[in-house]
Amino acid sequence: MEPSQLRRAVEAARATASELGLRVEDVVVIHDSDRVALHLVPCGVLARVAPPGHLADSEFEVTVARLLADVDAPVAELDPRVVDPRVRVRDGFAISLWTYYEPVGSQIAPADYTDAFMRLHAALRRIDLDAPHVTDRVVVALGEVNDRERSPELPGADRVLLRDTLAGLGAAVGAGRAGEQLLHGEPHPGNVLGTRRGPLFVDLATCCRGPVEFDLAHAPEGVGERYAGADHELIHRCRALNWAMFSAWRWRRDDLMPDRDHWRAEGLRQLRAALDRCGPA
Template sequence: MTTTGTEDVEELLRAACDQAGIDARDAEPIRLGENAIFRLPGGIVARIARPGQLDAATREVRIARWLADHDIAAVRALDDLGQPIEAHGRAVTFWHELPEHHKGTPAQVATALRRLHDLPVTEPNPFSALEPFVRLDERITAATSLTDDDRAWLHQHLATLRGSYNNLPAGLPHTVLHGDAWVGNVVATNDNQVVLLDLERASIGPPEWDLVSTAIKHTSFAWITADDYRDFCHRYGHDVTTWNGFTLLRDIRELRMTCYLAQHAAENPRAHHEAELRVTCLRGRNGPRPWSWSPAS
């Protein structure tokens, strides 16, 4: 029986499906973690949020429906169902399963972001303002595999970046953002439809935030080639690395990537070396970029 913490997520899933009138037999786990995801019969996917995320799950469903109304290809919440369902204190949402798909290319990310960022920001809409530092304090605190000195430095680095963000240089007009736009969250189906996944961080804010995610794949880690990055900039129509606010958003994104892995390294020893490497790089102890980080799976 699969568990997350002390909760039996399979029992939780059955309870939510009973409320929704959905068949939970033969449920197949897709991913088990902070958010547990299951494949259900009939082309349905259930997503069980971490505790305390009822409001966030409600907002994510509203965002998915808003994007559908604006002809943006993104994951689709089931219609004709009041969502989320609350079961055992957890929020459960139900989605249409995507057809066969694979990670998008930088070019496909650029095309998807261009269309998303071109949407008019009109009222009413389900979006809140971008929160670039959400959950970082708690992730650092939970990163118990790191030394006390490293965690203290990360807290201080976070405080410094927060202060600098209050004076972020002017850039492109604020738009609808995906919030976590990388090739794992922008996928291509086998019929070449490009689809946005994971709408949890969708918000209103500087479009540079979405663009930095791909820029650092080249400038910070050399995960994509210079040609791929030039093509990304050409298709989107802007090179975020030429903006004088780039280094600040780069540093925030690198910190987010480090804190996510460092928190999970506390429970997954295989991630510990990579978490230490990332902190060492942020602290300036491993030379200039590009750094030899390994992409998180």
Template sequence: MVARIPTVLPPSTSLHELAQRQQHELDAAQWLHEQGTPVIAPTPLLPREPFHRDGFCFTFWQYAPEDHEAEPDYTANTEHIPALHRALRDYPGDLPFLSAADPHSMTAELTRLQQHPDLIAPADLDRAQREWQLLEPLVRSRAAFEKAFPHAPLQPVHGDSPPANIFPSTHGPLYSDFELTCLGPIEWDLAGLPDELVNAYDRSARNQGLRELDRNVLDFVNAVGRLRTVATLALVPQLPELGDYLTPSVQQWKQGPFAGGLDL
């Protein structure tokens, strides 16, 4: 077995909220496993539920041996995602709308950054907060999203960049890390990816007779994703190495148009 133990969380995220998220992950991964979708599945040796100990909330999974000779191939990984979306489309579980965006934490983290001018300049933080005022209603409300994007169907999605969460096992690639699974547009799973990977997704979707990505919705999820990166700066005091990881993306956000150029 392998234990997954989240250790760095936004202060606004309670263990109860984390446990709910982990239960969605366990249930979705188990269901996909039962349908024959190649995933890392929960262990059958323990109850399929989160465990609590010493202030941590964790889950247990089947051990999958890694193919250490496999080279990362994000184009190939992205070409696998339309098949995952097709499988998830029939998932019967009740999932929250765009919970992967974590709007409550987004608001709290942007507020906390007011106390950290060492992490983000006040003018940049002001821009981020104004962008969030524009985007937040569409993240929090399914009705508002559907009004803005009436031609973008919603379905269960992975929630956390699935091309980066395909595990190279000795038995082949396995989908993993469904902790942010939720109801949303398929574009959410492609947020922040370069054009060549977006094109790889569309090419694979066409070959399978599936829907290609809507560029307007992709602009929206990219804008939310970039703002999520800015808000994550609030976690740098807890995990200092995040700073170096986040800085290039924050610089890209600063150089880009307000709210990704969206006309909402």
């Protein structure tokens, strides 16, 4: 967020938590992008704050979290001290309050990551939720790439690469829907916390439907190798598709990801490397 917007977001989170009887003496910014994650001290709350226009996404995330908590999924939980754990709106910001987990260790072992993945996917099969398909997200990314006004700085050759990859791999990944299920959507290492309870998945607003390989493509390679029944060629294709979508978001004119220029170049580099590993379509 822009500095002025971030200050307003921090104040909105502080005021919301205080109004609910939670003691806030300090606010630590944990993550700052289009949405922010704030550690409220000393009450030990993780506040997720989305800017105006993102209320529906925040409400969807809270719905997913509540459904998964009921089936004991390995996911971060909403703060149990908040009697009515819904999304609050203050100064236009959508605010949800979560349990803050002290980090444990620096890296999650592949075996633990895989076990958490399998438990998460099993839990997702137990809930009833209307969620978009993976290919719906591909269509949105393709729209950003095809609209030169929304991605004016994207070079011509890279635009063709992204367009062809999104269209081709999107169709390939969406073709066989028999074994699909609800997914996390973006379970990369940044969205998996190492805690005393074991690995916990966060950022549930990306929940969607598709093959489990789409989720596995976000994880370190050792995870997919251990996941029983995974199609490794499909993981490679999904990994390339993920990097194509990631790159499409970075080339948006209004993208707010920190160090965007670095990630624009890195996303395209990773995409080309992933495409080199893909087998025949």
